[in-house]
């Protein structure tokens with residue numbers, strides 16, 4: 001009998017899990033990988049699209065390229081999940097799993113921030129960066145704010161990266177002296193688990209004249225007055241607002257009974273949910289570590305090891321350590337790296353100075369996954 005695995009979501013977590021299970025179990029496996037989209041893109045490629053470095057089509061990796069033993073990709077929207085019976089309903093059919101893995105990521109609720117839709121922009125969705133790519137060339141003077149509206153949010157370094165890359169973008173167009181840039185984030189420093197990375201980022205902001213506003217969220221925009229209203233009711237005038245929208249679990253997950261306080265709780269060592277043979281990985285969980293692809297991927301490795309050990313009747317597997325390496329764009333084509341480990345705690349982080357070598361390493365990170373996951 002083949003093991004019927006249904007993986008919900010073909011992002012970082014779902015792709016890595018499907019790849020590992022296929023490599024280990026091959027034709028013993030009957031894995032269905034479901035996603036509503038026809039293609040995947042790395043979160044970091046959104047910054048490339050927004051600043052016009054890459055065209056939207058260049059960064060899309062099409063799921064139709066997936067050919068792995070035991071794995072079938074289906075482009076379907078998931079409409080209901082029953083974790084008790086491990087039944088999944090989509091817009092095209094139903095699935096019953098022996099093992100169900102939820103890897104549906106985080107969605108955005110732009111309307112939760114008054115004025116954001118009418119008077120600002122978000123750079124976290126693909127549609128958002130496609131719009132900004134068209135809108136940014138019209139910005140030539142005034143105050144640009146990169147602002148976080150709610151926590152938790154994906155990839156904590158991304159707002160800092162956006163501010164630094166905006167500096168480069170405006171400088172290359174000869175407009176930097178006519179523009180101010182502010183960065184509003186809720187933390188006391190840009191990357192709390194790594195003081196060295198935070199210091200390097202704060203130094204980079206200061207060298208480039210970027211106004212760093214820590215400890216704050218942007219609560220609302222008033223488009224008529226062109227002001228951003230922060231969580232202490234102070235106001236900042238803006239001409240361009242680049243926002244990180246409120247995050248939430250996808251509606252189908254919220255309706256499934258799997259969530260507590262908005263996200264799916266899991267056993268931090270095994271990624272098991274409270275339902276038998278139902279796992280959750282990545283941004284959709286309340287693991288307490290940053291919502292980032294590298295953590296979704298390492299969680300998927302732990303789940304794959306659990307499932308493979310179960311099939312083979314082997315010994316206990318290693319506990320999840322919440323470890324990952326994040327590349328951080330510093331501008332001027334330089335990339336730094338922060339290596340962090342969250343479990344068993346307290347979190348530890350180490351920093352590698354920005355360099356062209358790390359920029360090449362980041363390219364390699366993308367291309368190895370492109371090959372592993374899509375055979376491209």
Ligand SMILES: Cc1cc2nc3c(=O)[nH]c(=O)nc-3n(C[C@H](O)[C@H](O)[C@H](O)COP(=O)(O)OP(=O)(O)OC[C@H]3O[C@@H](n4cnc5c(N)ncnc54)[C@H](O)[C@@H]3O)c2cc1C
Nearest residue numbers: 009011012013036043078104105155282283291292293294
């Ligand atoms: C600007 C930006 C920069 C980033 N940079 C980095 C970085 O440098 N490094 C890093 O590690 N992370 C980065 N991230 C974060 C990273 O993209 C996410 O944390 C990561 O993709 C999470 O993986 P996941 O598998 O949990 O979910 P996702 O990769 O988001 O995958 C979830 C999938 O579920 C699908 N889905 C959701 N609902 C449904 C439904 N109802 N039916 C069918 N399918 C559905 C979605 O289409 C999606 O493909 C960045 C994010 C942003 C926005």
